[in-house]
Amino acid sequence: MIDPALSVHGVTVLRSVNDLRQTVMTWRHGGLSIGFVxxxxxxxxxHMALVRxxxxxxxxxxxSIFVNPTQFGVGEDYATYPRDEARDSALLEAxxxxxxxxxxxxxIYPSGFASEVSVKGISEVLDGELRHGHFDGVATVVTKLLLQGFPDRAFFGEKDYQQLQIIRRLVxxxxxxxxxxxVATVREADGLALSSRNAYLNADQxxxxxxxxxxxxxxxQRFADGEDSKALSTWARSVLLDAGFDAVDYIEVRDAKTLSMIEDPRRAARVLxxxxxxxxRLIDNVPV
Amino acid sequence: MIDPALSVHGVTVLRSVNDLRQTVMTWRHGGLSIGFVxxxxxxxxxHMALVRxxxxxxxxxxxSIFVNPTQFGVGEDYATYPRDEARDSALLEAxxxxxxxxxxxxxIYPSGFASEVSVKGISEVLDGELRHGHFDGVATVVTKLLLQGFPDRAFFGEKDYQQLQIIRRLVxxxxxxxxxxxVATVREADGLALSSRNAYLNADQxxxxxxxxxxxxxxxQRFADGEDSKALSTWARSVLLDAGFDAVDYIEVRDAKTLSMIEDPRRAARVLxxxxxxxxRLIDNVPV
Structure with missing residues (x-):
């Protein structure tokens, strides 16, 4: 196989849709299956759990590494989101x-770009209600990336559970x-879900x-034992505020697939x- | 090649995404290029001009023949839109x-379907302003059909010029x-653009x-000669009403690519x- 692109730190770096397609086509003609993260x-x-x-x-x-501007809202951290391609590509090579x-x-967004992919319902609750346009930005860029590369499989973390369910729906x-x-969320020994945004925490936080x-x-556990989901949300909110969180956007039991409200404990549920x-701003979720 | 589906009137009829993909894959493996109308x-x-x-x-x-419910608005002719698959398939075979x-x-829309493709700007003017949601319905179904079949080329009539430009944009x-x-509009000898909806006209109309x-x-012609586009719209509107049209939704000179307002006669323009x-409801358009 001829590498169609330059290498940095040993890992082939592709900058254009054409280079990506060329690389994928070469592999595919060689009978190789392609995974995309x-x-x-x-x-x-x-991320490394996804890669593994x-x-x-x-x-x-x-x-792919692409800090997608359209999924950041006004006042969010697009400009300051951590970027270090040299470090990242060394990690990927390893x-x-x-x-x-x-x-x-x-x-990704050439002049004149005007299209949007949106998923109704599931994009409009929880993070979708609070981060206006966020999931439309995610849905659009994921659609583009999948259609640019045409992998056999694409891997997403359960940490961003709502995003994962939205992507399943649109695909x-x-x-x-x-x-x-x-792919299951990777956690620190004390249970904190790994996130690029954990770097924003000081030692006390x-x-x-x-x-x-x-x-x-x-x-x-308590929802599985039959407790009321609304009462549990109220309880959990006060636990977080008492522990020192500054504000709680939501903490709720939802239908595991559609993320709509759930009362019946026999249906598959997720707590987010x-x-x-x-x-x-920390997000996390667990299955019931 | 083995036809994976039943035939009616000699033309292979495919009812499912799987059958479509199977057929396309068989052809593609045989090195054949695929056109889609x-x-x-x-x-x-x-339509036959598109086929040719x-x-x-x-x-x-x-x-494909699919009367797409999501591109018809409330009060439009979805229920009564002419359907005659036997006649159509015989024509296609011929x-x-x-x-x-x-x-x-x-x-096309199984239970739980929730996604939408929309093209901002160009979908919001002219027919998009009058037929709320129409072009989102078109953009979504065309995206789906293209991703179901993966043809090499897809053919659309210039008769639906705004639709054509929206599809170019989203692709x-x-x-x-x-x-x-x-593909250029096919017309009757007197210039009337062919349309399934011409069947609604009586002899006088x-x-x-x-x-x-x-x-x-x-x-x-008059725009090319330097006349003002707004004045031309006003003139054309009165011509149509005087001729016996019941109402004019729009008749305007627009940028040929973006369909935005145009003043400069040196830019490529289209009259719609x-x-x-x-x-x-008749629509038509010509180049400047």
């Missing part, structure tokens, strides 16, 4: 990734021929942060929370 | 079409790997109908009109 960079062990799962099931693995797709913003709805694979996961777990702690 | 049925010579162009440039031609893709509504924006081909095309042509005549 879309990221916004600032890579950590959570991709490597286990696919012959070639492409990781984990046996075959190509890094790192396009410029103009490659089914738009007939995009790819298998979407959810870092000690408080695992309360989010602990509270979600307790909610899941989002809360502010200093500069960080 | 999406329609809503009620086929006429305008497709046959000239592609080894295999698939025509024109050498290789497969007819005619899925049921549930195959570029979402990186759908297909070439979009516009049929005599009035060509005034739309004639007026568009005059506007194009929509007007009501009895039960029919």
């Amino acid at each position: 879309p990221t916004m960079g600032a890579l950590h062990e959570g 799962t991709a490597r286990e099931t696919c012959d070639r693995v492409i990781v 984990h046996g990734v075959h190509a890094l797709y790192a396009p410029a913003v103009e490659e 089914t709805d738009l007939n995009i021929p790819v298998s979407i694979e959810g 870092r000690k408080i942060a695992p309360t989010l996961h602990r509270t979600l777990q307790t909610m899941a 929370g989002a809360a502010h702690l200093g500069r960080a | 999406p329609t809503m049925g009620a086929l006429h010579e305008g 162009t497709a046959r000239e440039t592609c080894d295999r031609v698939i025509v 024109h050498g079409v290789h497969a007819l893709y005619a899925p049921a509504v549930e195959e 570029t924006d979402l990186n759908i790997p297909v070439s979009i081909e516009g 049929r005599k009035i109908a060509p005034t739309l095309h004639r007026t568009l042509q005059t506007m194009a 009109g929509a007007a009501h005549l009895g039960r029919a």
Whole structure:
């Protein structure tokens, strides 16, 4: 196989849709299966779990790094979102990734760009209600990335559970021929879900942060035991505020697939929370 | 090649996404190129011009017939839109079409369907302003059909000029790997653009109908000669009403690509009109 692009730190770096397609086509003609891990960079062990799962099931693995402007709202951290491609690409090389797709913003959104993919209902609750347009930005860029690369499988973390369910929905709805694979959240020893935004926490906040996961777990157990979901939300909210969180956006039991309200404990459920702690907005979720 | 589906009137009829993909894959493995002509049925010579162009440039031609509910507004003619698959499939066979893709509504929009593709700006003017949600319905179903079949080329009539430009935009924006081909409008001897909805005209209305095309042509000539576009719209509106049209939705000179307002006669322009005549709403357009 001829590498059609320049290498940095040993991992092939692709900057354009054409280079990505050329690389994928070469591999595909060689009978190789292709796994794709879309990221916004600032890579950590959570991303590496995606990479490991991709490597286990696919012959070639492409990781994309694209800090997507359209999924950041006004006043959110687009400008300051951590970017360090040299560090990220070294990490990817060490984990046996075959190509890094790192396009410029103009490659993804050229002049005149005007299209949007949106998923009704599931995009309008929880984070969708609070972060206006966020999931439309996610849905649009994921659609584009999948149609640019045409991988066999694409890997997304369960940490962003609502995003994962939205992507499953749009891939089914738009007939995009790819298998979407959810990968379990990677956590610190004390339960805190890994996130690029954990870097925003100071030492005191870092000690408080695992309360989010602990509270979600307790909610899941108590919901399974028959307690009322609304009463549990009220309880959990006060637990987080008492622990030192600055504000709670939501902490709720929802239908595991549609994320609509759930009363019946026999249906598959997921407990999801989002809360502010200093500069960080932490999100997490657990199954019931 | 083994036909994976039943035949009616000799043309292979495909009812499911799987059958469509199977057929396309078989052809593709045989090194054949694939042309796709999406329609809503009620086929006429305008559609046959699309088929002929497709046959000239592609080894295999698939025509889809799907009366898409999501592009009809409240009070529009979804229920009464003419449907005659037996007649249409015989016509397609006579024109050498290789497969007819005619899925049921549930195959395109299964339970839980929630996604939408929209193109901002160009979908919000002219017909988009008057037919709320129409172009979102078109953009979504065309995205789905293209991703179901993955043809090399897809053929659309210039008669639905705004639709054509919207589809060009979304295919570029979402990186759908297909070439979009516009085909010139087919007209009766007196200039009336062929349309399934011409069947709604009675004999008197049929005599009035060509005034739309004639007026568009005059506007194009006078705009090229330097006349003011707004003044031309006012003039054209009165011509149509005087001729017997019941109402004029719009008749305007626009930028040929974006359909935004245009003043500068040196930019590529298109003149587009929509007007009501009895039960029919006629649309047409010409280049400047």
